[in-house]
Amino acid sequence: MLTIGLAQIDIHAGNPRYNTETMKQQIRRAEDAGCDVIIFPELTIPGYFIGDVWEQADFIADAIACGEEIRQAADTITVIFGNVAMDPHRRQKDGRPRKYNALFIAQNRRFIGPENSPYPYYIKTLLPNYREFSDTRYFTSLTEVAAEQHTDPTALLSPVTLSLGAAGNLCLGPLICEDSWDDSYPLKPMETLAAQYPIDLFINISASPFTLGKNRRRHRLFSKTLKKLHCPAVYVNCTGIQNNGKNIYTFDGSSSAYNKDGSLAYEGTAFAEELAIVRYNETTRHFATPQQNHQPPTEIASIYTALHYGLTSFLAASGLQKVVIGVSGGIDSAVNAALYATVLPPENLLLVNMPTRYNSETTRSLAKKTALNLNCPYAVIPVEDSVLLTEQQLQQVTNRQPRAARAPLTITQAVLENVQARDRSSRILAAVAAAFGGVFTCNANKAELSVGYATLYGDSAGFLALTGDLWKHQIYDLARYLNDHVFKREVIPQGTLDIVPSAELSAHQKVDEGRGDPLIYPYHDYLLAAFIEFWQRPTPATILRRYAAGTLEAYLGCPVQIRDIFPTTAAFIADLEKWWNLFAGFAVAKRIQSPPILALSRRAYGYDLRESQLTPYYSQEYKELKKQLLQS
Known part of the structure; x- marks a missing residue:
């Protein structure tokens, strides 16, 4: 019986030293638990989304040095982990020393590579280059190595033989993330390995960001393939957050073990670090571990969990402790306020209402009620006077260049609407946040972002658009979920759910008359x-x-x-x-x-x-x- 530790850890992208220390702690825990093998996620040491930091030679050298420390730690236990590998004698297409996204297996303080690999590690075969992924920008694939050697990549795809002492040998099929998401690729690493070798167990290490419905799809894909190949597998994914500058991705872990019939034997807890211990019978090629399968959450429950986890992690990583939210009485700002209230103590969350003559008493009272329900500090800072001042200044603009033609300024209603929005964010919220010692939010939803229904440098500003990937109907569903399941009381007023969505920037957007957004x-x-x-x-x-x-x-x-x-x-x-x-x-x-x-x-x-x-x-x-x- 083989005891395997699935190390589902929170990877800090761009911090090899932190990740290496975390790995050492998990290795010691796995040894104490009697594990024969411990498996870590893809690119455990450097992290995955680190942008063009991949071009920093010193950073790469440090990550490789950290990998050597893990090799030395593999004395009484076999350690499988992801790291960057480099061949300084070869060049990538960009002219830099060649880098690989690699899977390392360390046993008895030495690295064991696949049988036919030119290196003592497995090279990722399929490099995704779509959506947020840019693997081909930084790494060389196994298929490119094969082409360079004038051979077929199937010749280099080979297993790793793991010696288990008296228990004999185990034939492992190494895979990295995309190597199992091979639907659209002509080369299918899992099928190739199974066709050529008597694989006892597939091991897939991943850095797979959370998206809605992705886990269900992965279970279907793995189940279908493994049932056909009649081979078991383990999948190890990381937790935490990583970003590419414009998008923040949560990693939910959900590490899994699959039996040879494709059935799910174990599923890790989502959005939580854990060292899961599974026991694998190498004779029957089944997992003897008592099953742990989680009931798939509803979509809105998944949305809330990912938002809460991502926000908690982002604030902690950024060192941010205080947040200012502009609240209008509408649904978007109320949902954002409630979400932040699940993470921050009430005294660190300041809600600010900034009315003009166009804001109804209905929405003003709803904004105040939201603050009262959340027990947060609340301030009212009218912008009417400053908007009028800006209008007057524009009307008084004079031409001070005598040789130039006068260019009159046309102050339309749309201009004044945008003045209000910019005054609220760029002037008031920015100043309040600085005085409060924090930052201010962007409360936009995905529909508004899609058509630019937000003022540039106004309500489109902020340090984070937490709900910027949610459609309006998801915002409403989330509001109900927050009331019913998270707070278990009405924190988002029913009136906010009932009124028509409106920017309230003109007389044509009176919520009490049912006039709101054009969408x-x-x-x-x-x-x-x-x-x-x-x-x-x-x-x-x-x-x-x-x-x-x-x-x-x-x-x-x-x-x-x-x-x-x-x-x-x-x-x-x-x-x-x-x-x-x-x-x-x-x-x-x-x-x-x-x-x-x-x-x-x-x-x-x-x-x-x-x-x-x-x-x-x-x-x-x-x-x-x-x-x-x-x-x-």
Whole structure:
């Protein structure tokens, strides 16, 4: 019976020394627990998302030196871990010394490599280069090594033979993360290894960010493949948070063990560090460990858990202890306030209401009630006078260049609306946060970010857009979840859930009269989600085709009948073009300048979606179909 420790640890990206000390502590714990083997995640020592720090030779040297310390620690236990490896005699495409994303196996204080590997470690075979992943920017793959040696990569894919003393040998199939997510690759490492060698156990070490539904997909994929190959596997993932500058990713761990029939024998606790002990029968090739399988949480429960965990970790990593939130009485700011209240003590969370003449007594009282429910400090700082001052200053602008033509300033209602938003964030919240000794938030949701329905340097500002990857309907679901399951009382007032969403920046946005945002969220949430989150991303031509065929609701998954919203085809097309022009136009510039977003979905704004500032484009097919529909 082989006793294996699955070391699901919180990796601190960019801090090899911290991670190495954590590994040593876990190795000692595993030894005390009688483990034969301990397995750590992918790139345990350097971390995964560290950007172009990968180009720093001194950092790489330090990470490799830390790996040598782990090798020395592997005297009475076998240690499997991820680290960067380097071949200083070869060059990558960028001209720098070659680096590999590698899996190391240390036993008896020496490294054991795969049978056919040119190095004493396993090289990641499949390097993801999509969404937030840029592995090919920094690493060389096993397939490239094979091409360089004028051989097929299947010749280099080989197992590691692990000596167990009196118990004999164990044939391990080493894999790193993407090597098991091989649906779209012509080379499939797991199938290749199983076809060529009598694999006793696959080992997959990963640094796999959390996204909604990803664990269920992984279980389906592993179960299907392992059942076909008739081979068991263990999967070890990290916890913690890492970022690529614009996106903050949570890592949920959820390390697992699978039997040879594909069944799930063990699943680690999500978003928690743990050293899980599993016992593997090398004769039957099954795990004898009592099963630990968790009931899959609901989507909204997963959203809350990831947000709470990510926020807690981000504040701790940033050393931030005090936060200021602008509260309007609306749903977005109330949900953000409640989320921060689950992490910070009440005295460290300051809520600020900044009314003008357009803010109703309804929303003012709801903002105050939210603060009372959360027992947080609350301040009211009106912006009416400063907005009027700015308007007067603009009206009094004079031309002080006598040889230049006068350029009159046009002060429209839209200009004044944006003045209010900027005054609240860039002036008041920024100053209050500095005086409070903290930072201020961005309360934006994903629908607003999609079309730029936020003022640049105004309500789009802040140190973090915690809910920036949530659609409006998810914000409402989260509000109810916070009341019912987290606080178990009404902290977000029912009135906030009931009123129409509104920016309250003009007389045309009176919530008491049911006048609010121009977005029709039960439809636009789903339309905009299609533009960014669908793997085959649609354009207006796709949407118009579906509309003409009467299948648009099913395609988008929206809960409303579109023809109930737009009585005519002309109205539907006008709305589509309005939001497409914003989504693909100026909203891109706003998104580029927006705060970091905590990522949860299949695609978040930031470096998960690479955007260029382009002119909104309509294909010829769209133009012809539009003409046909409007003439019919």
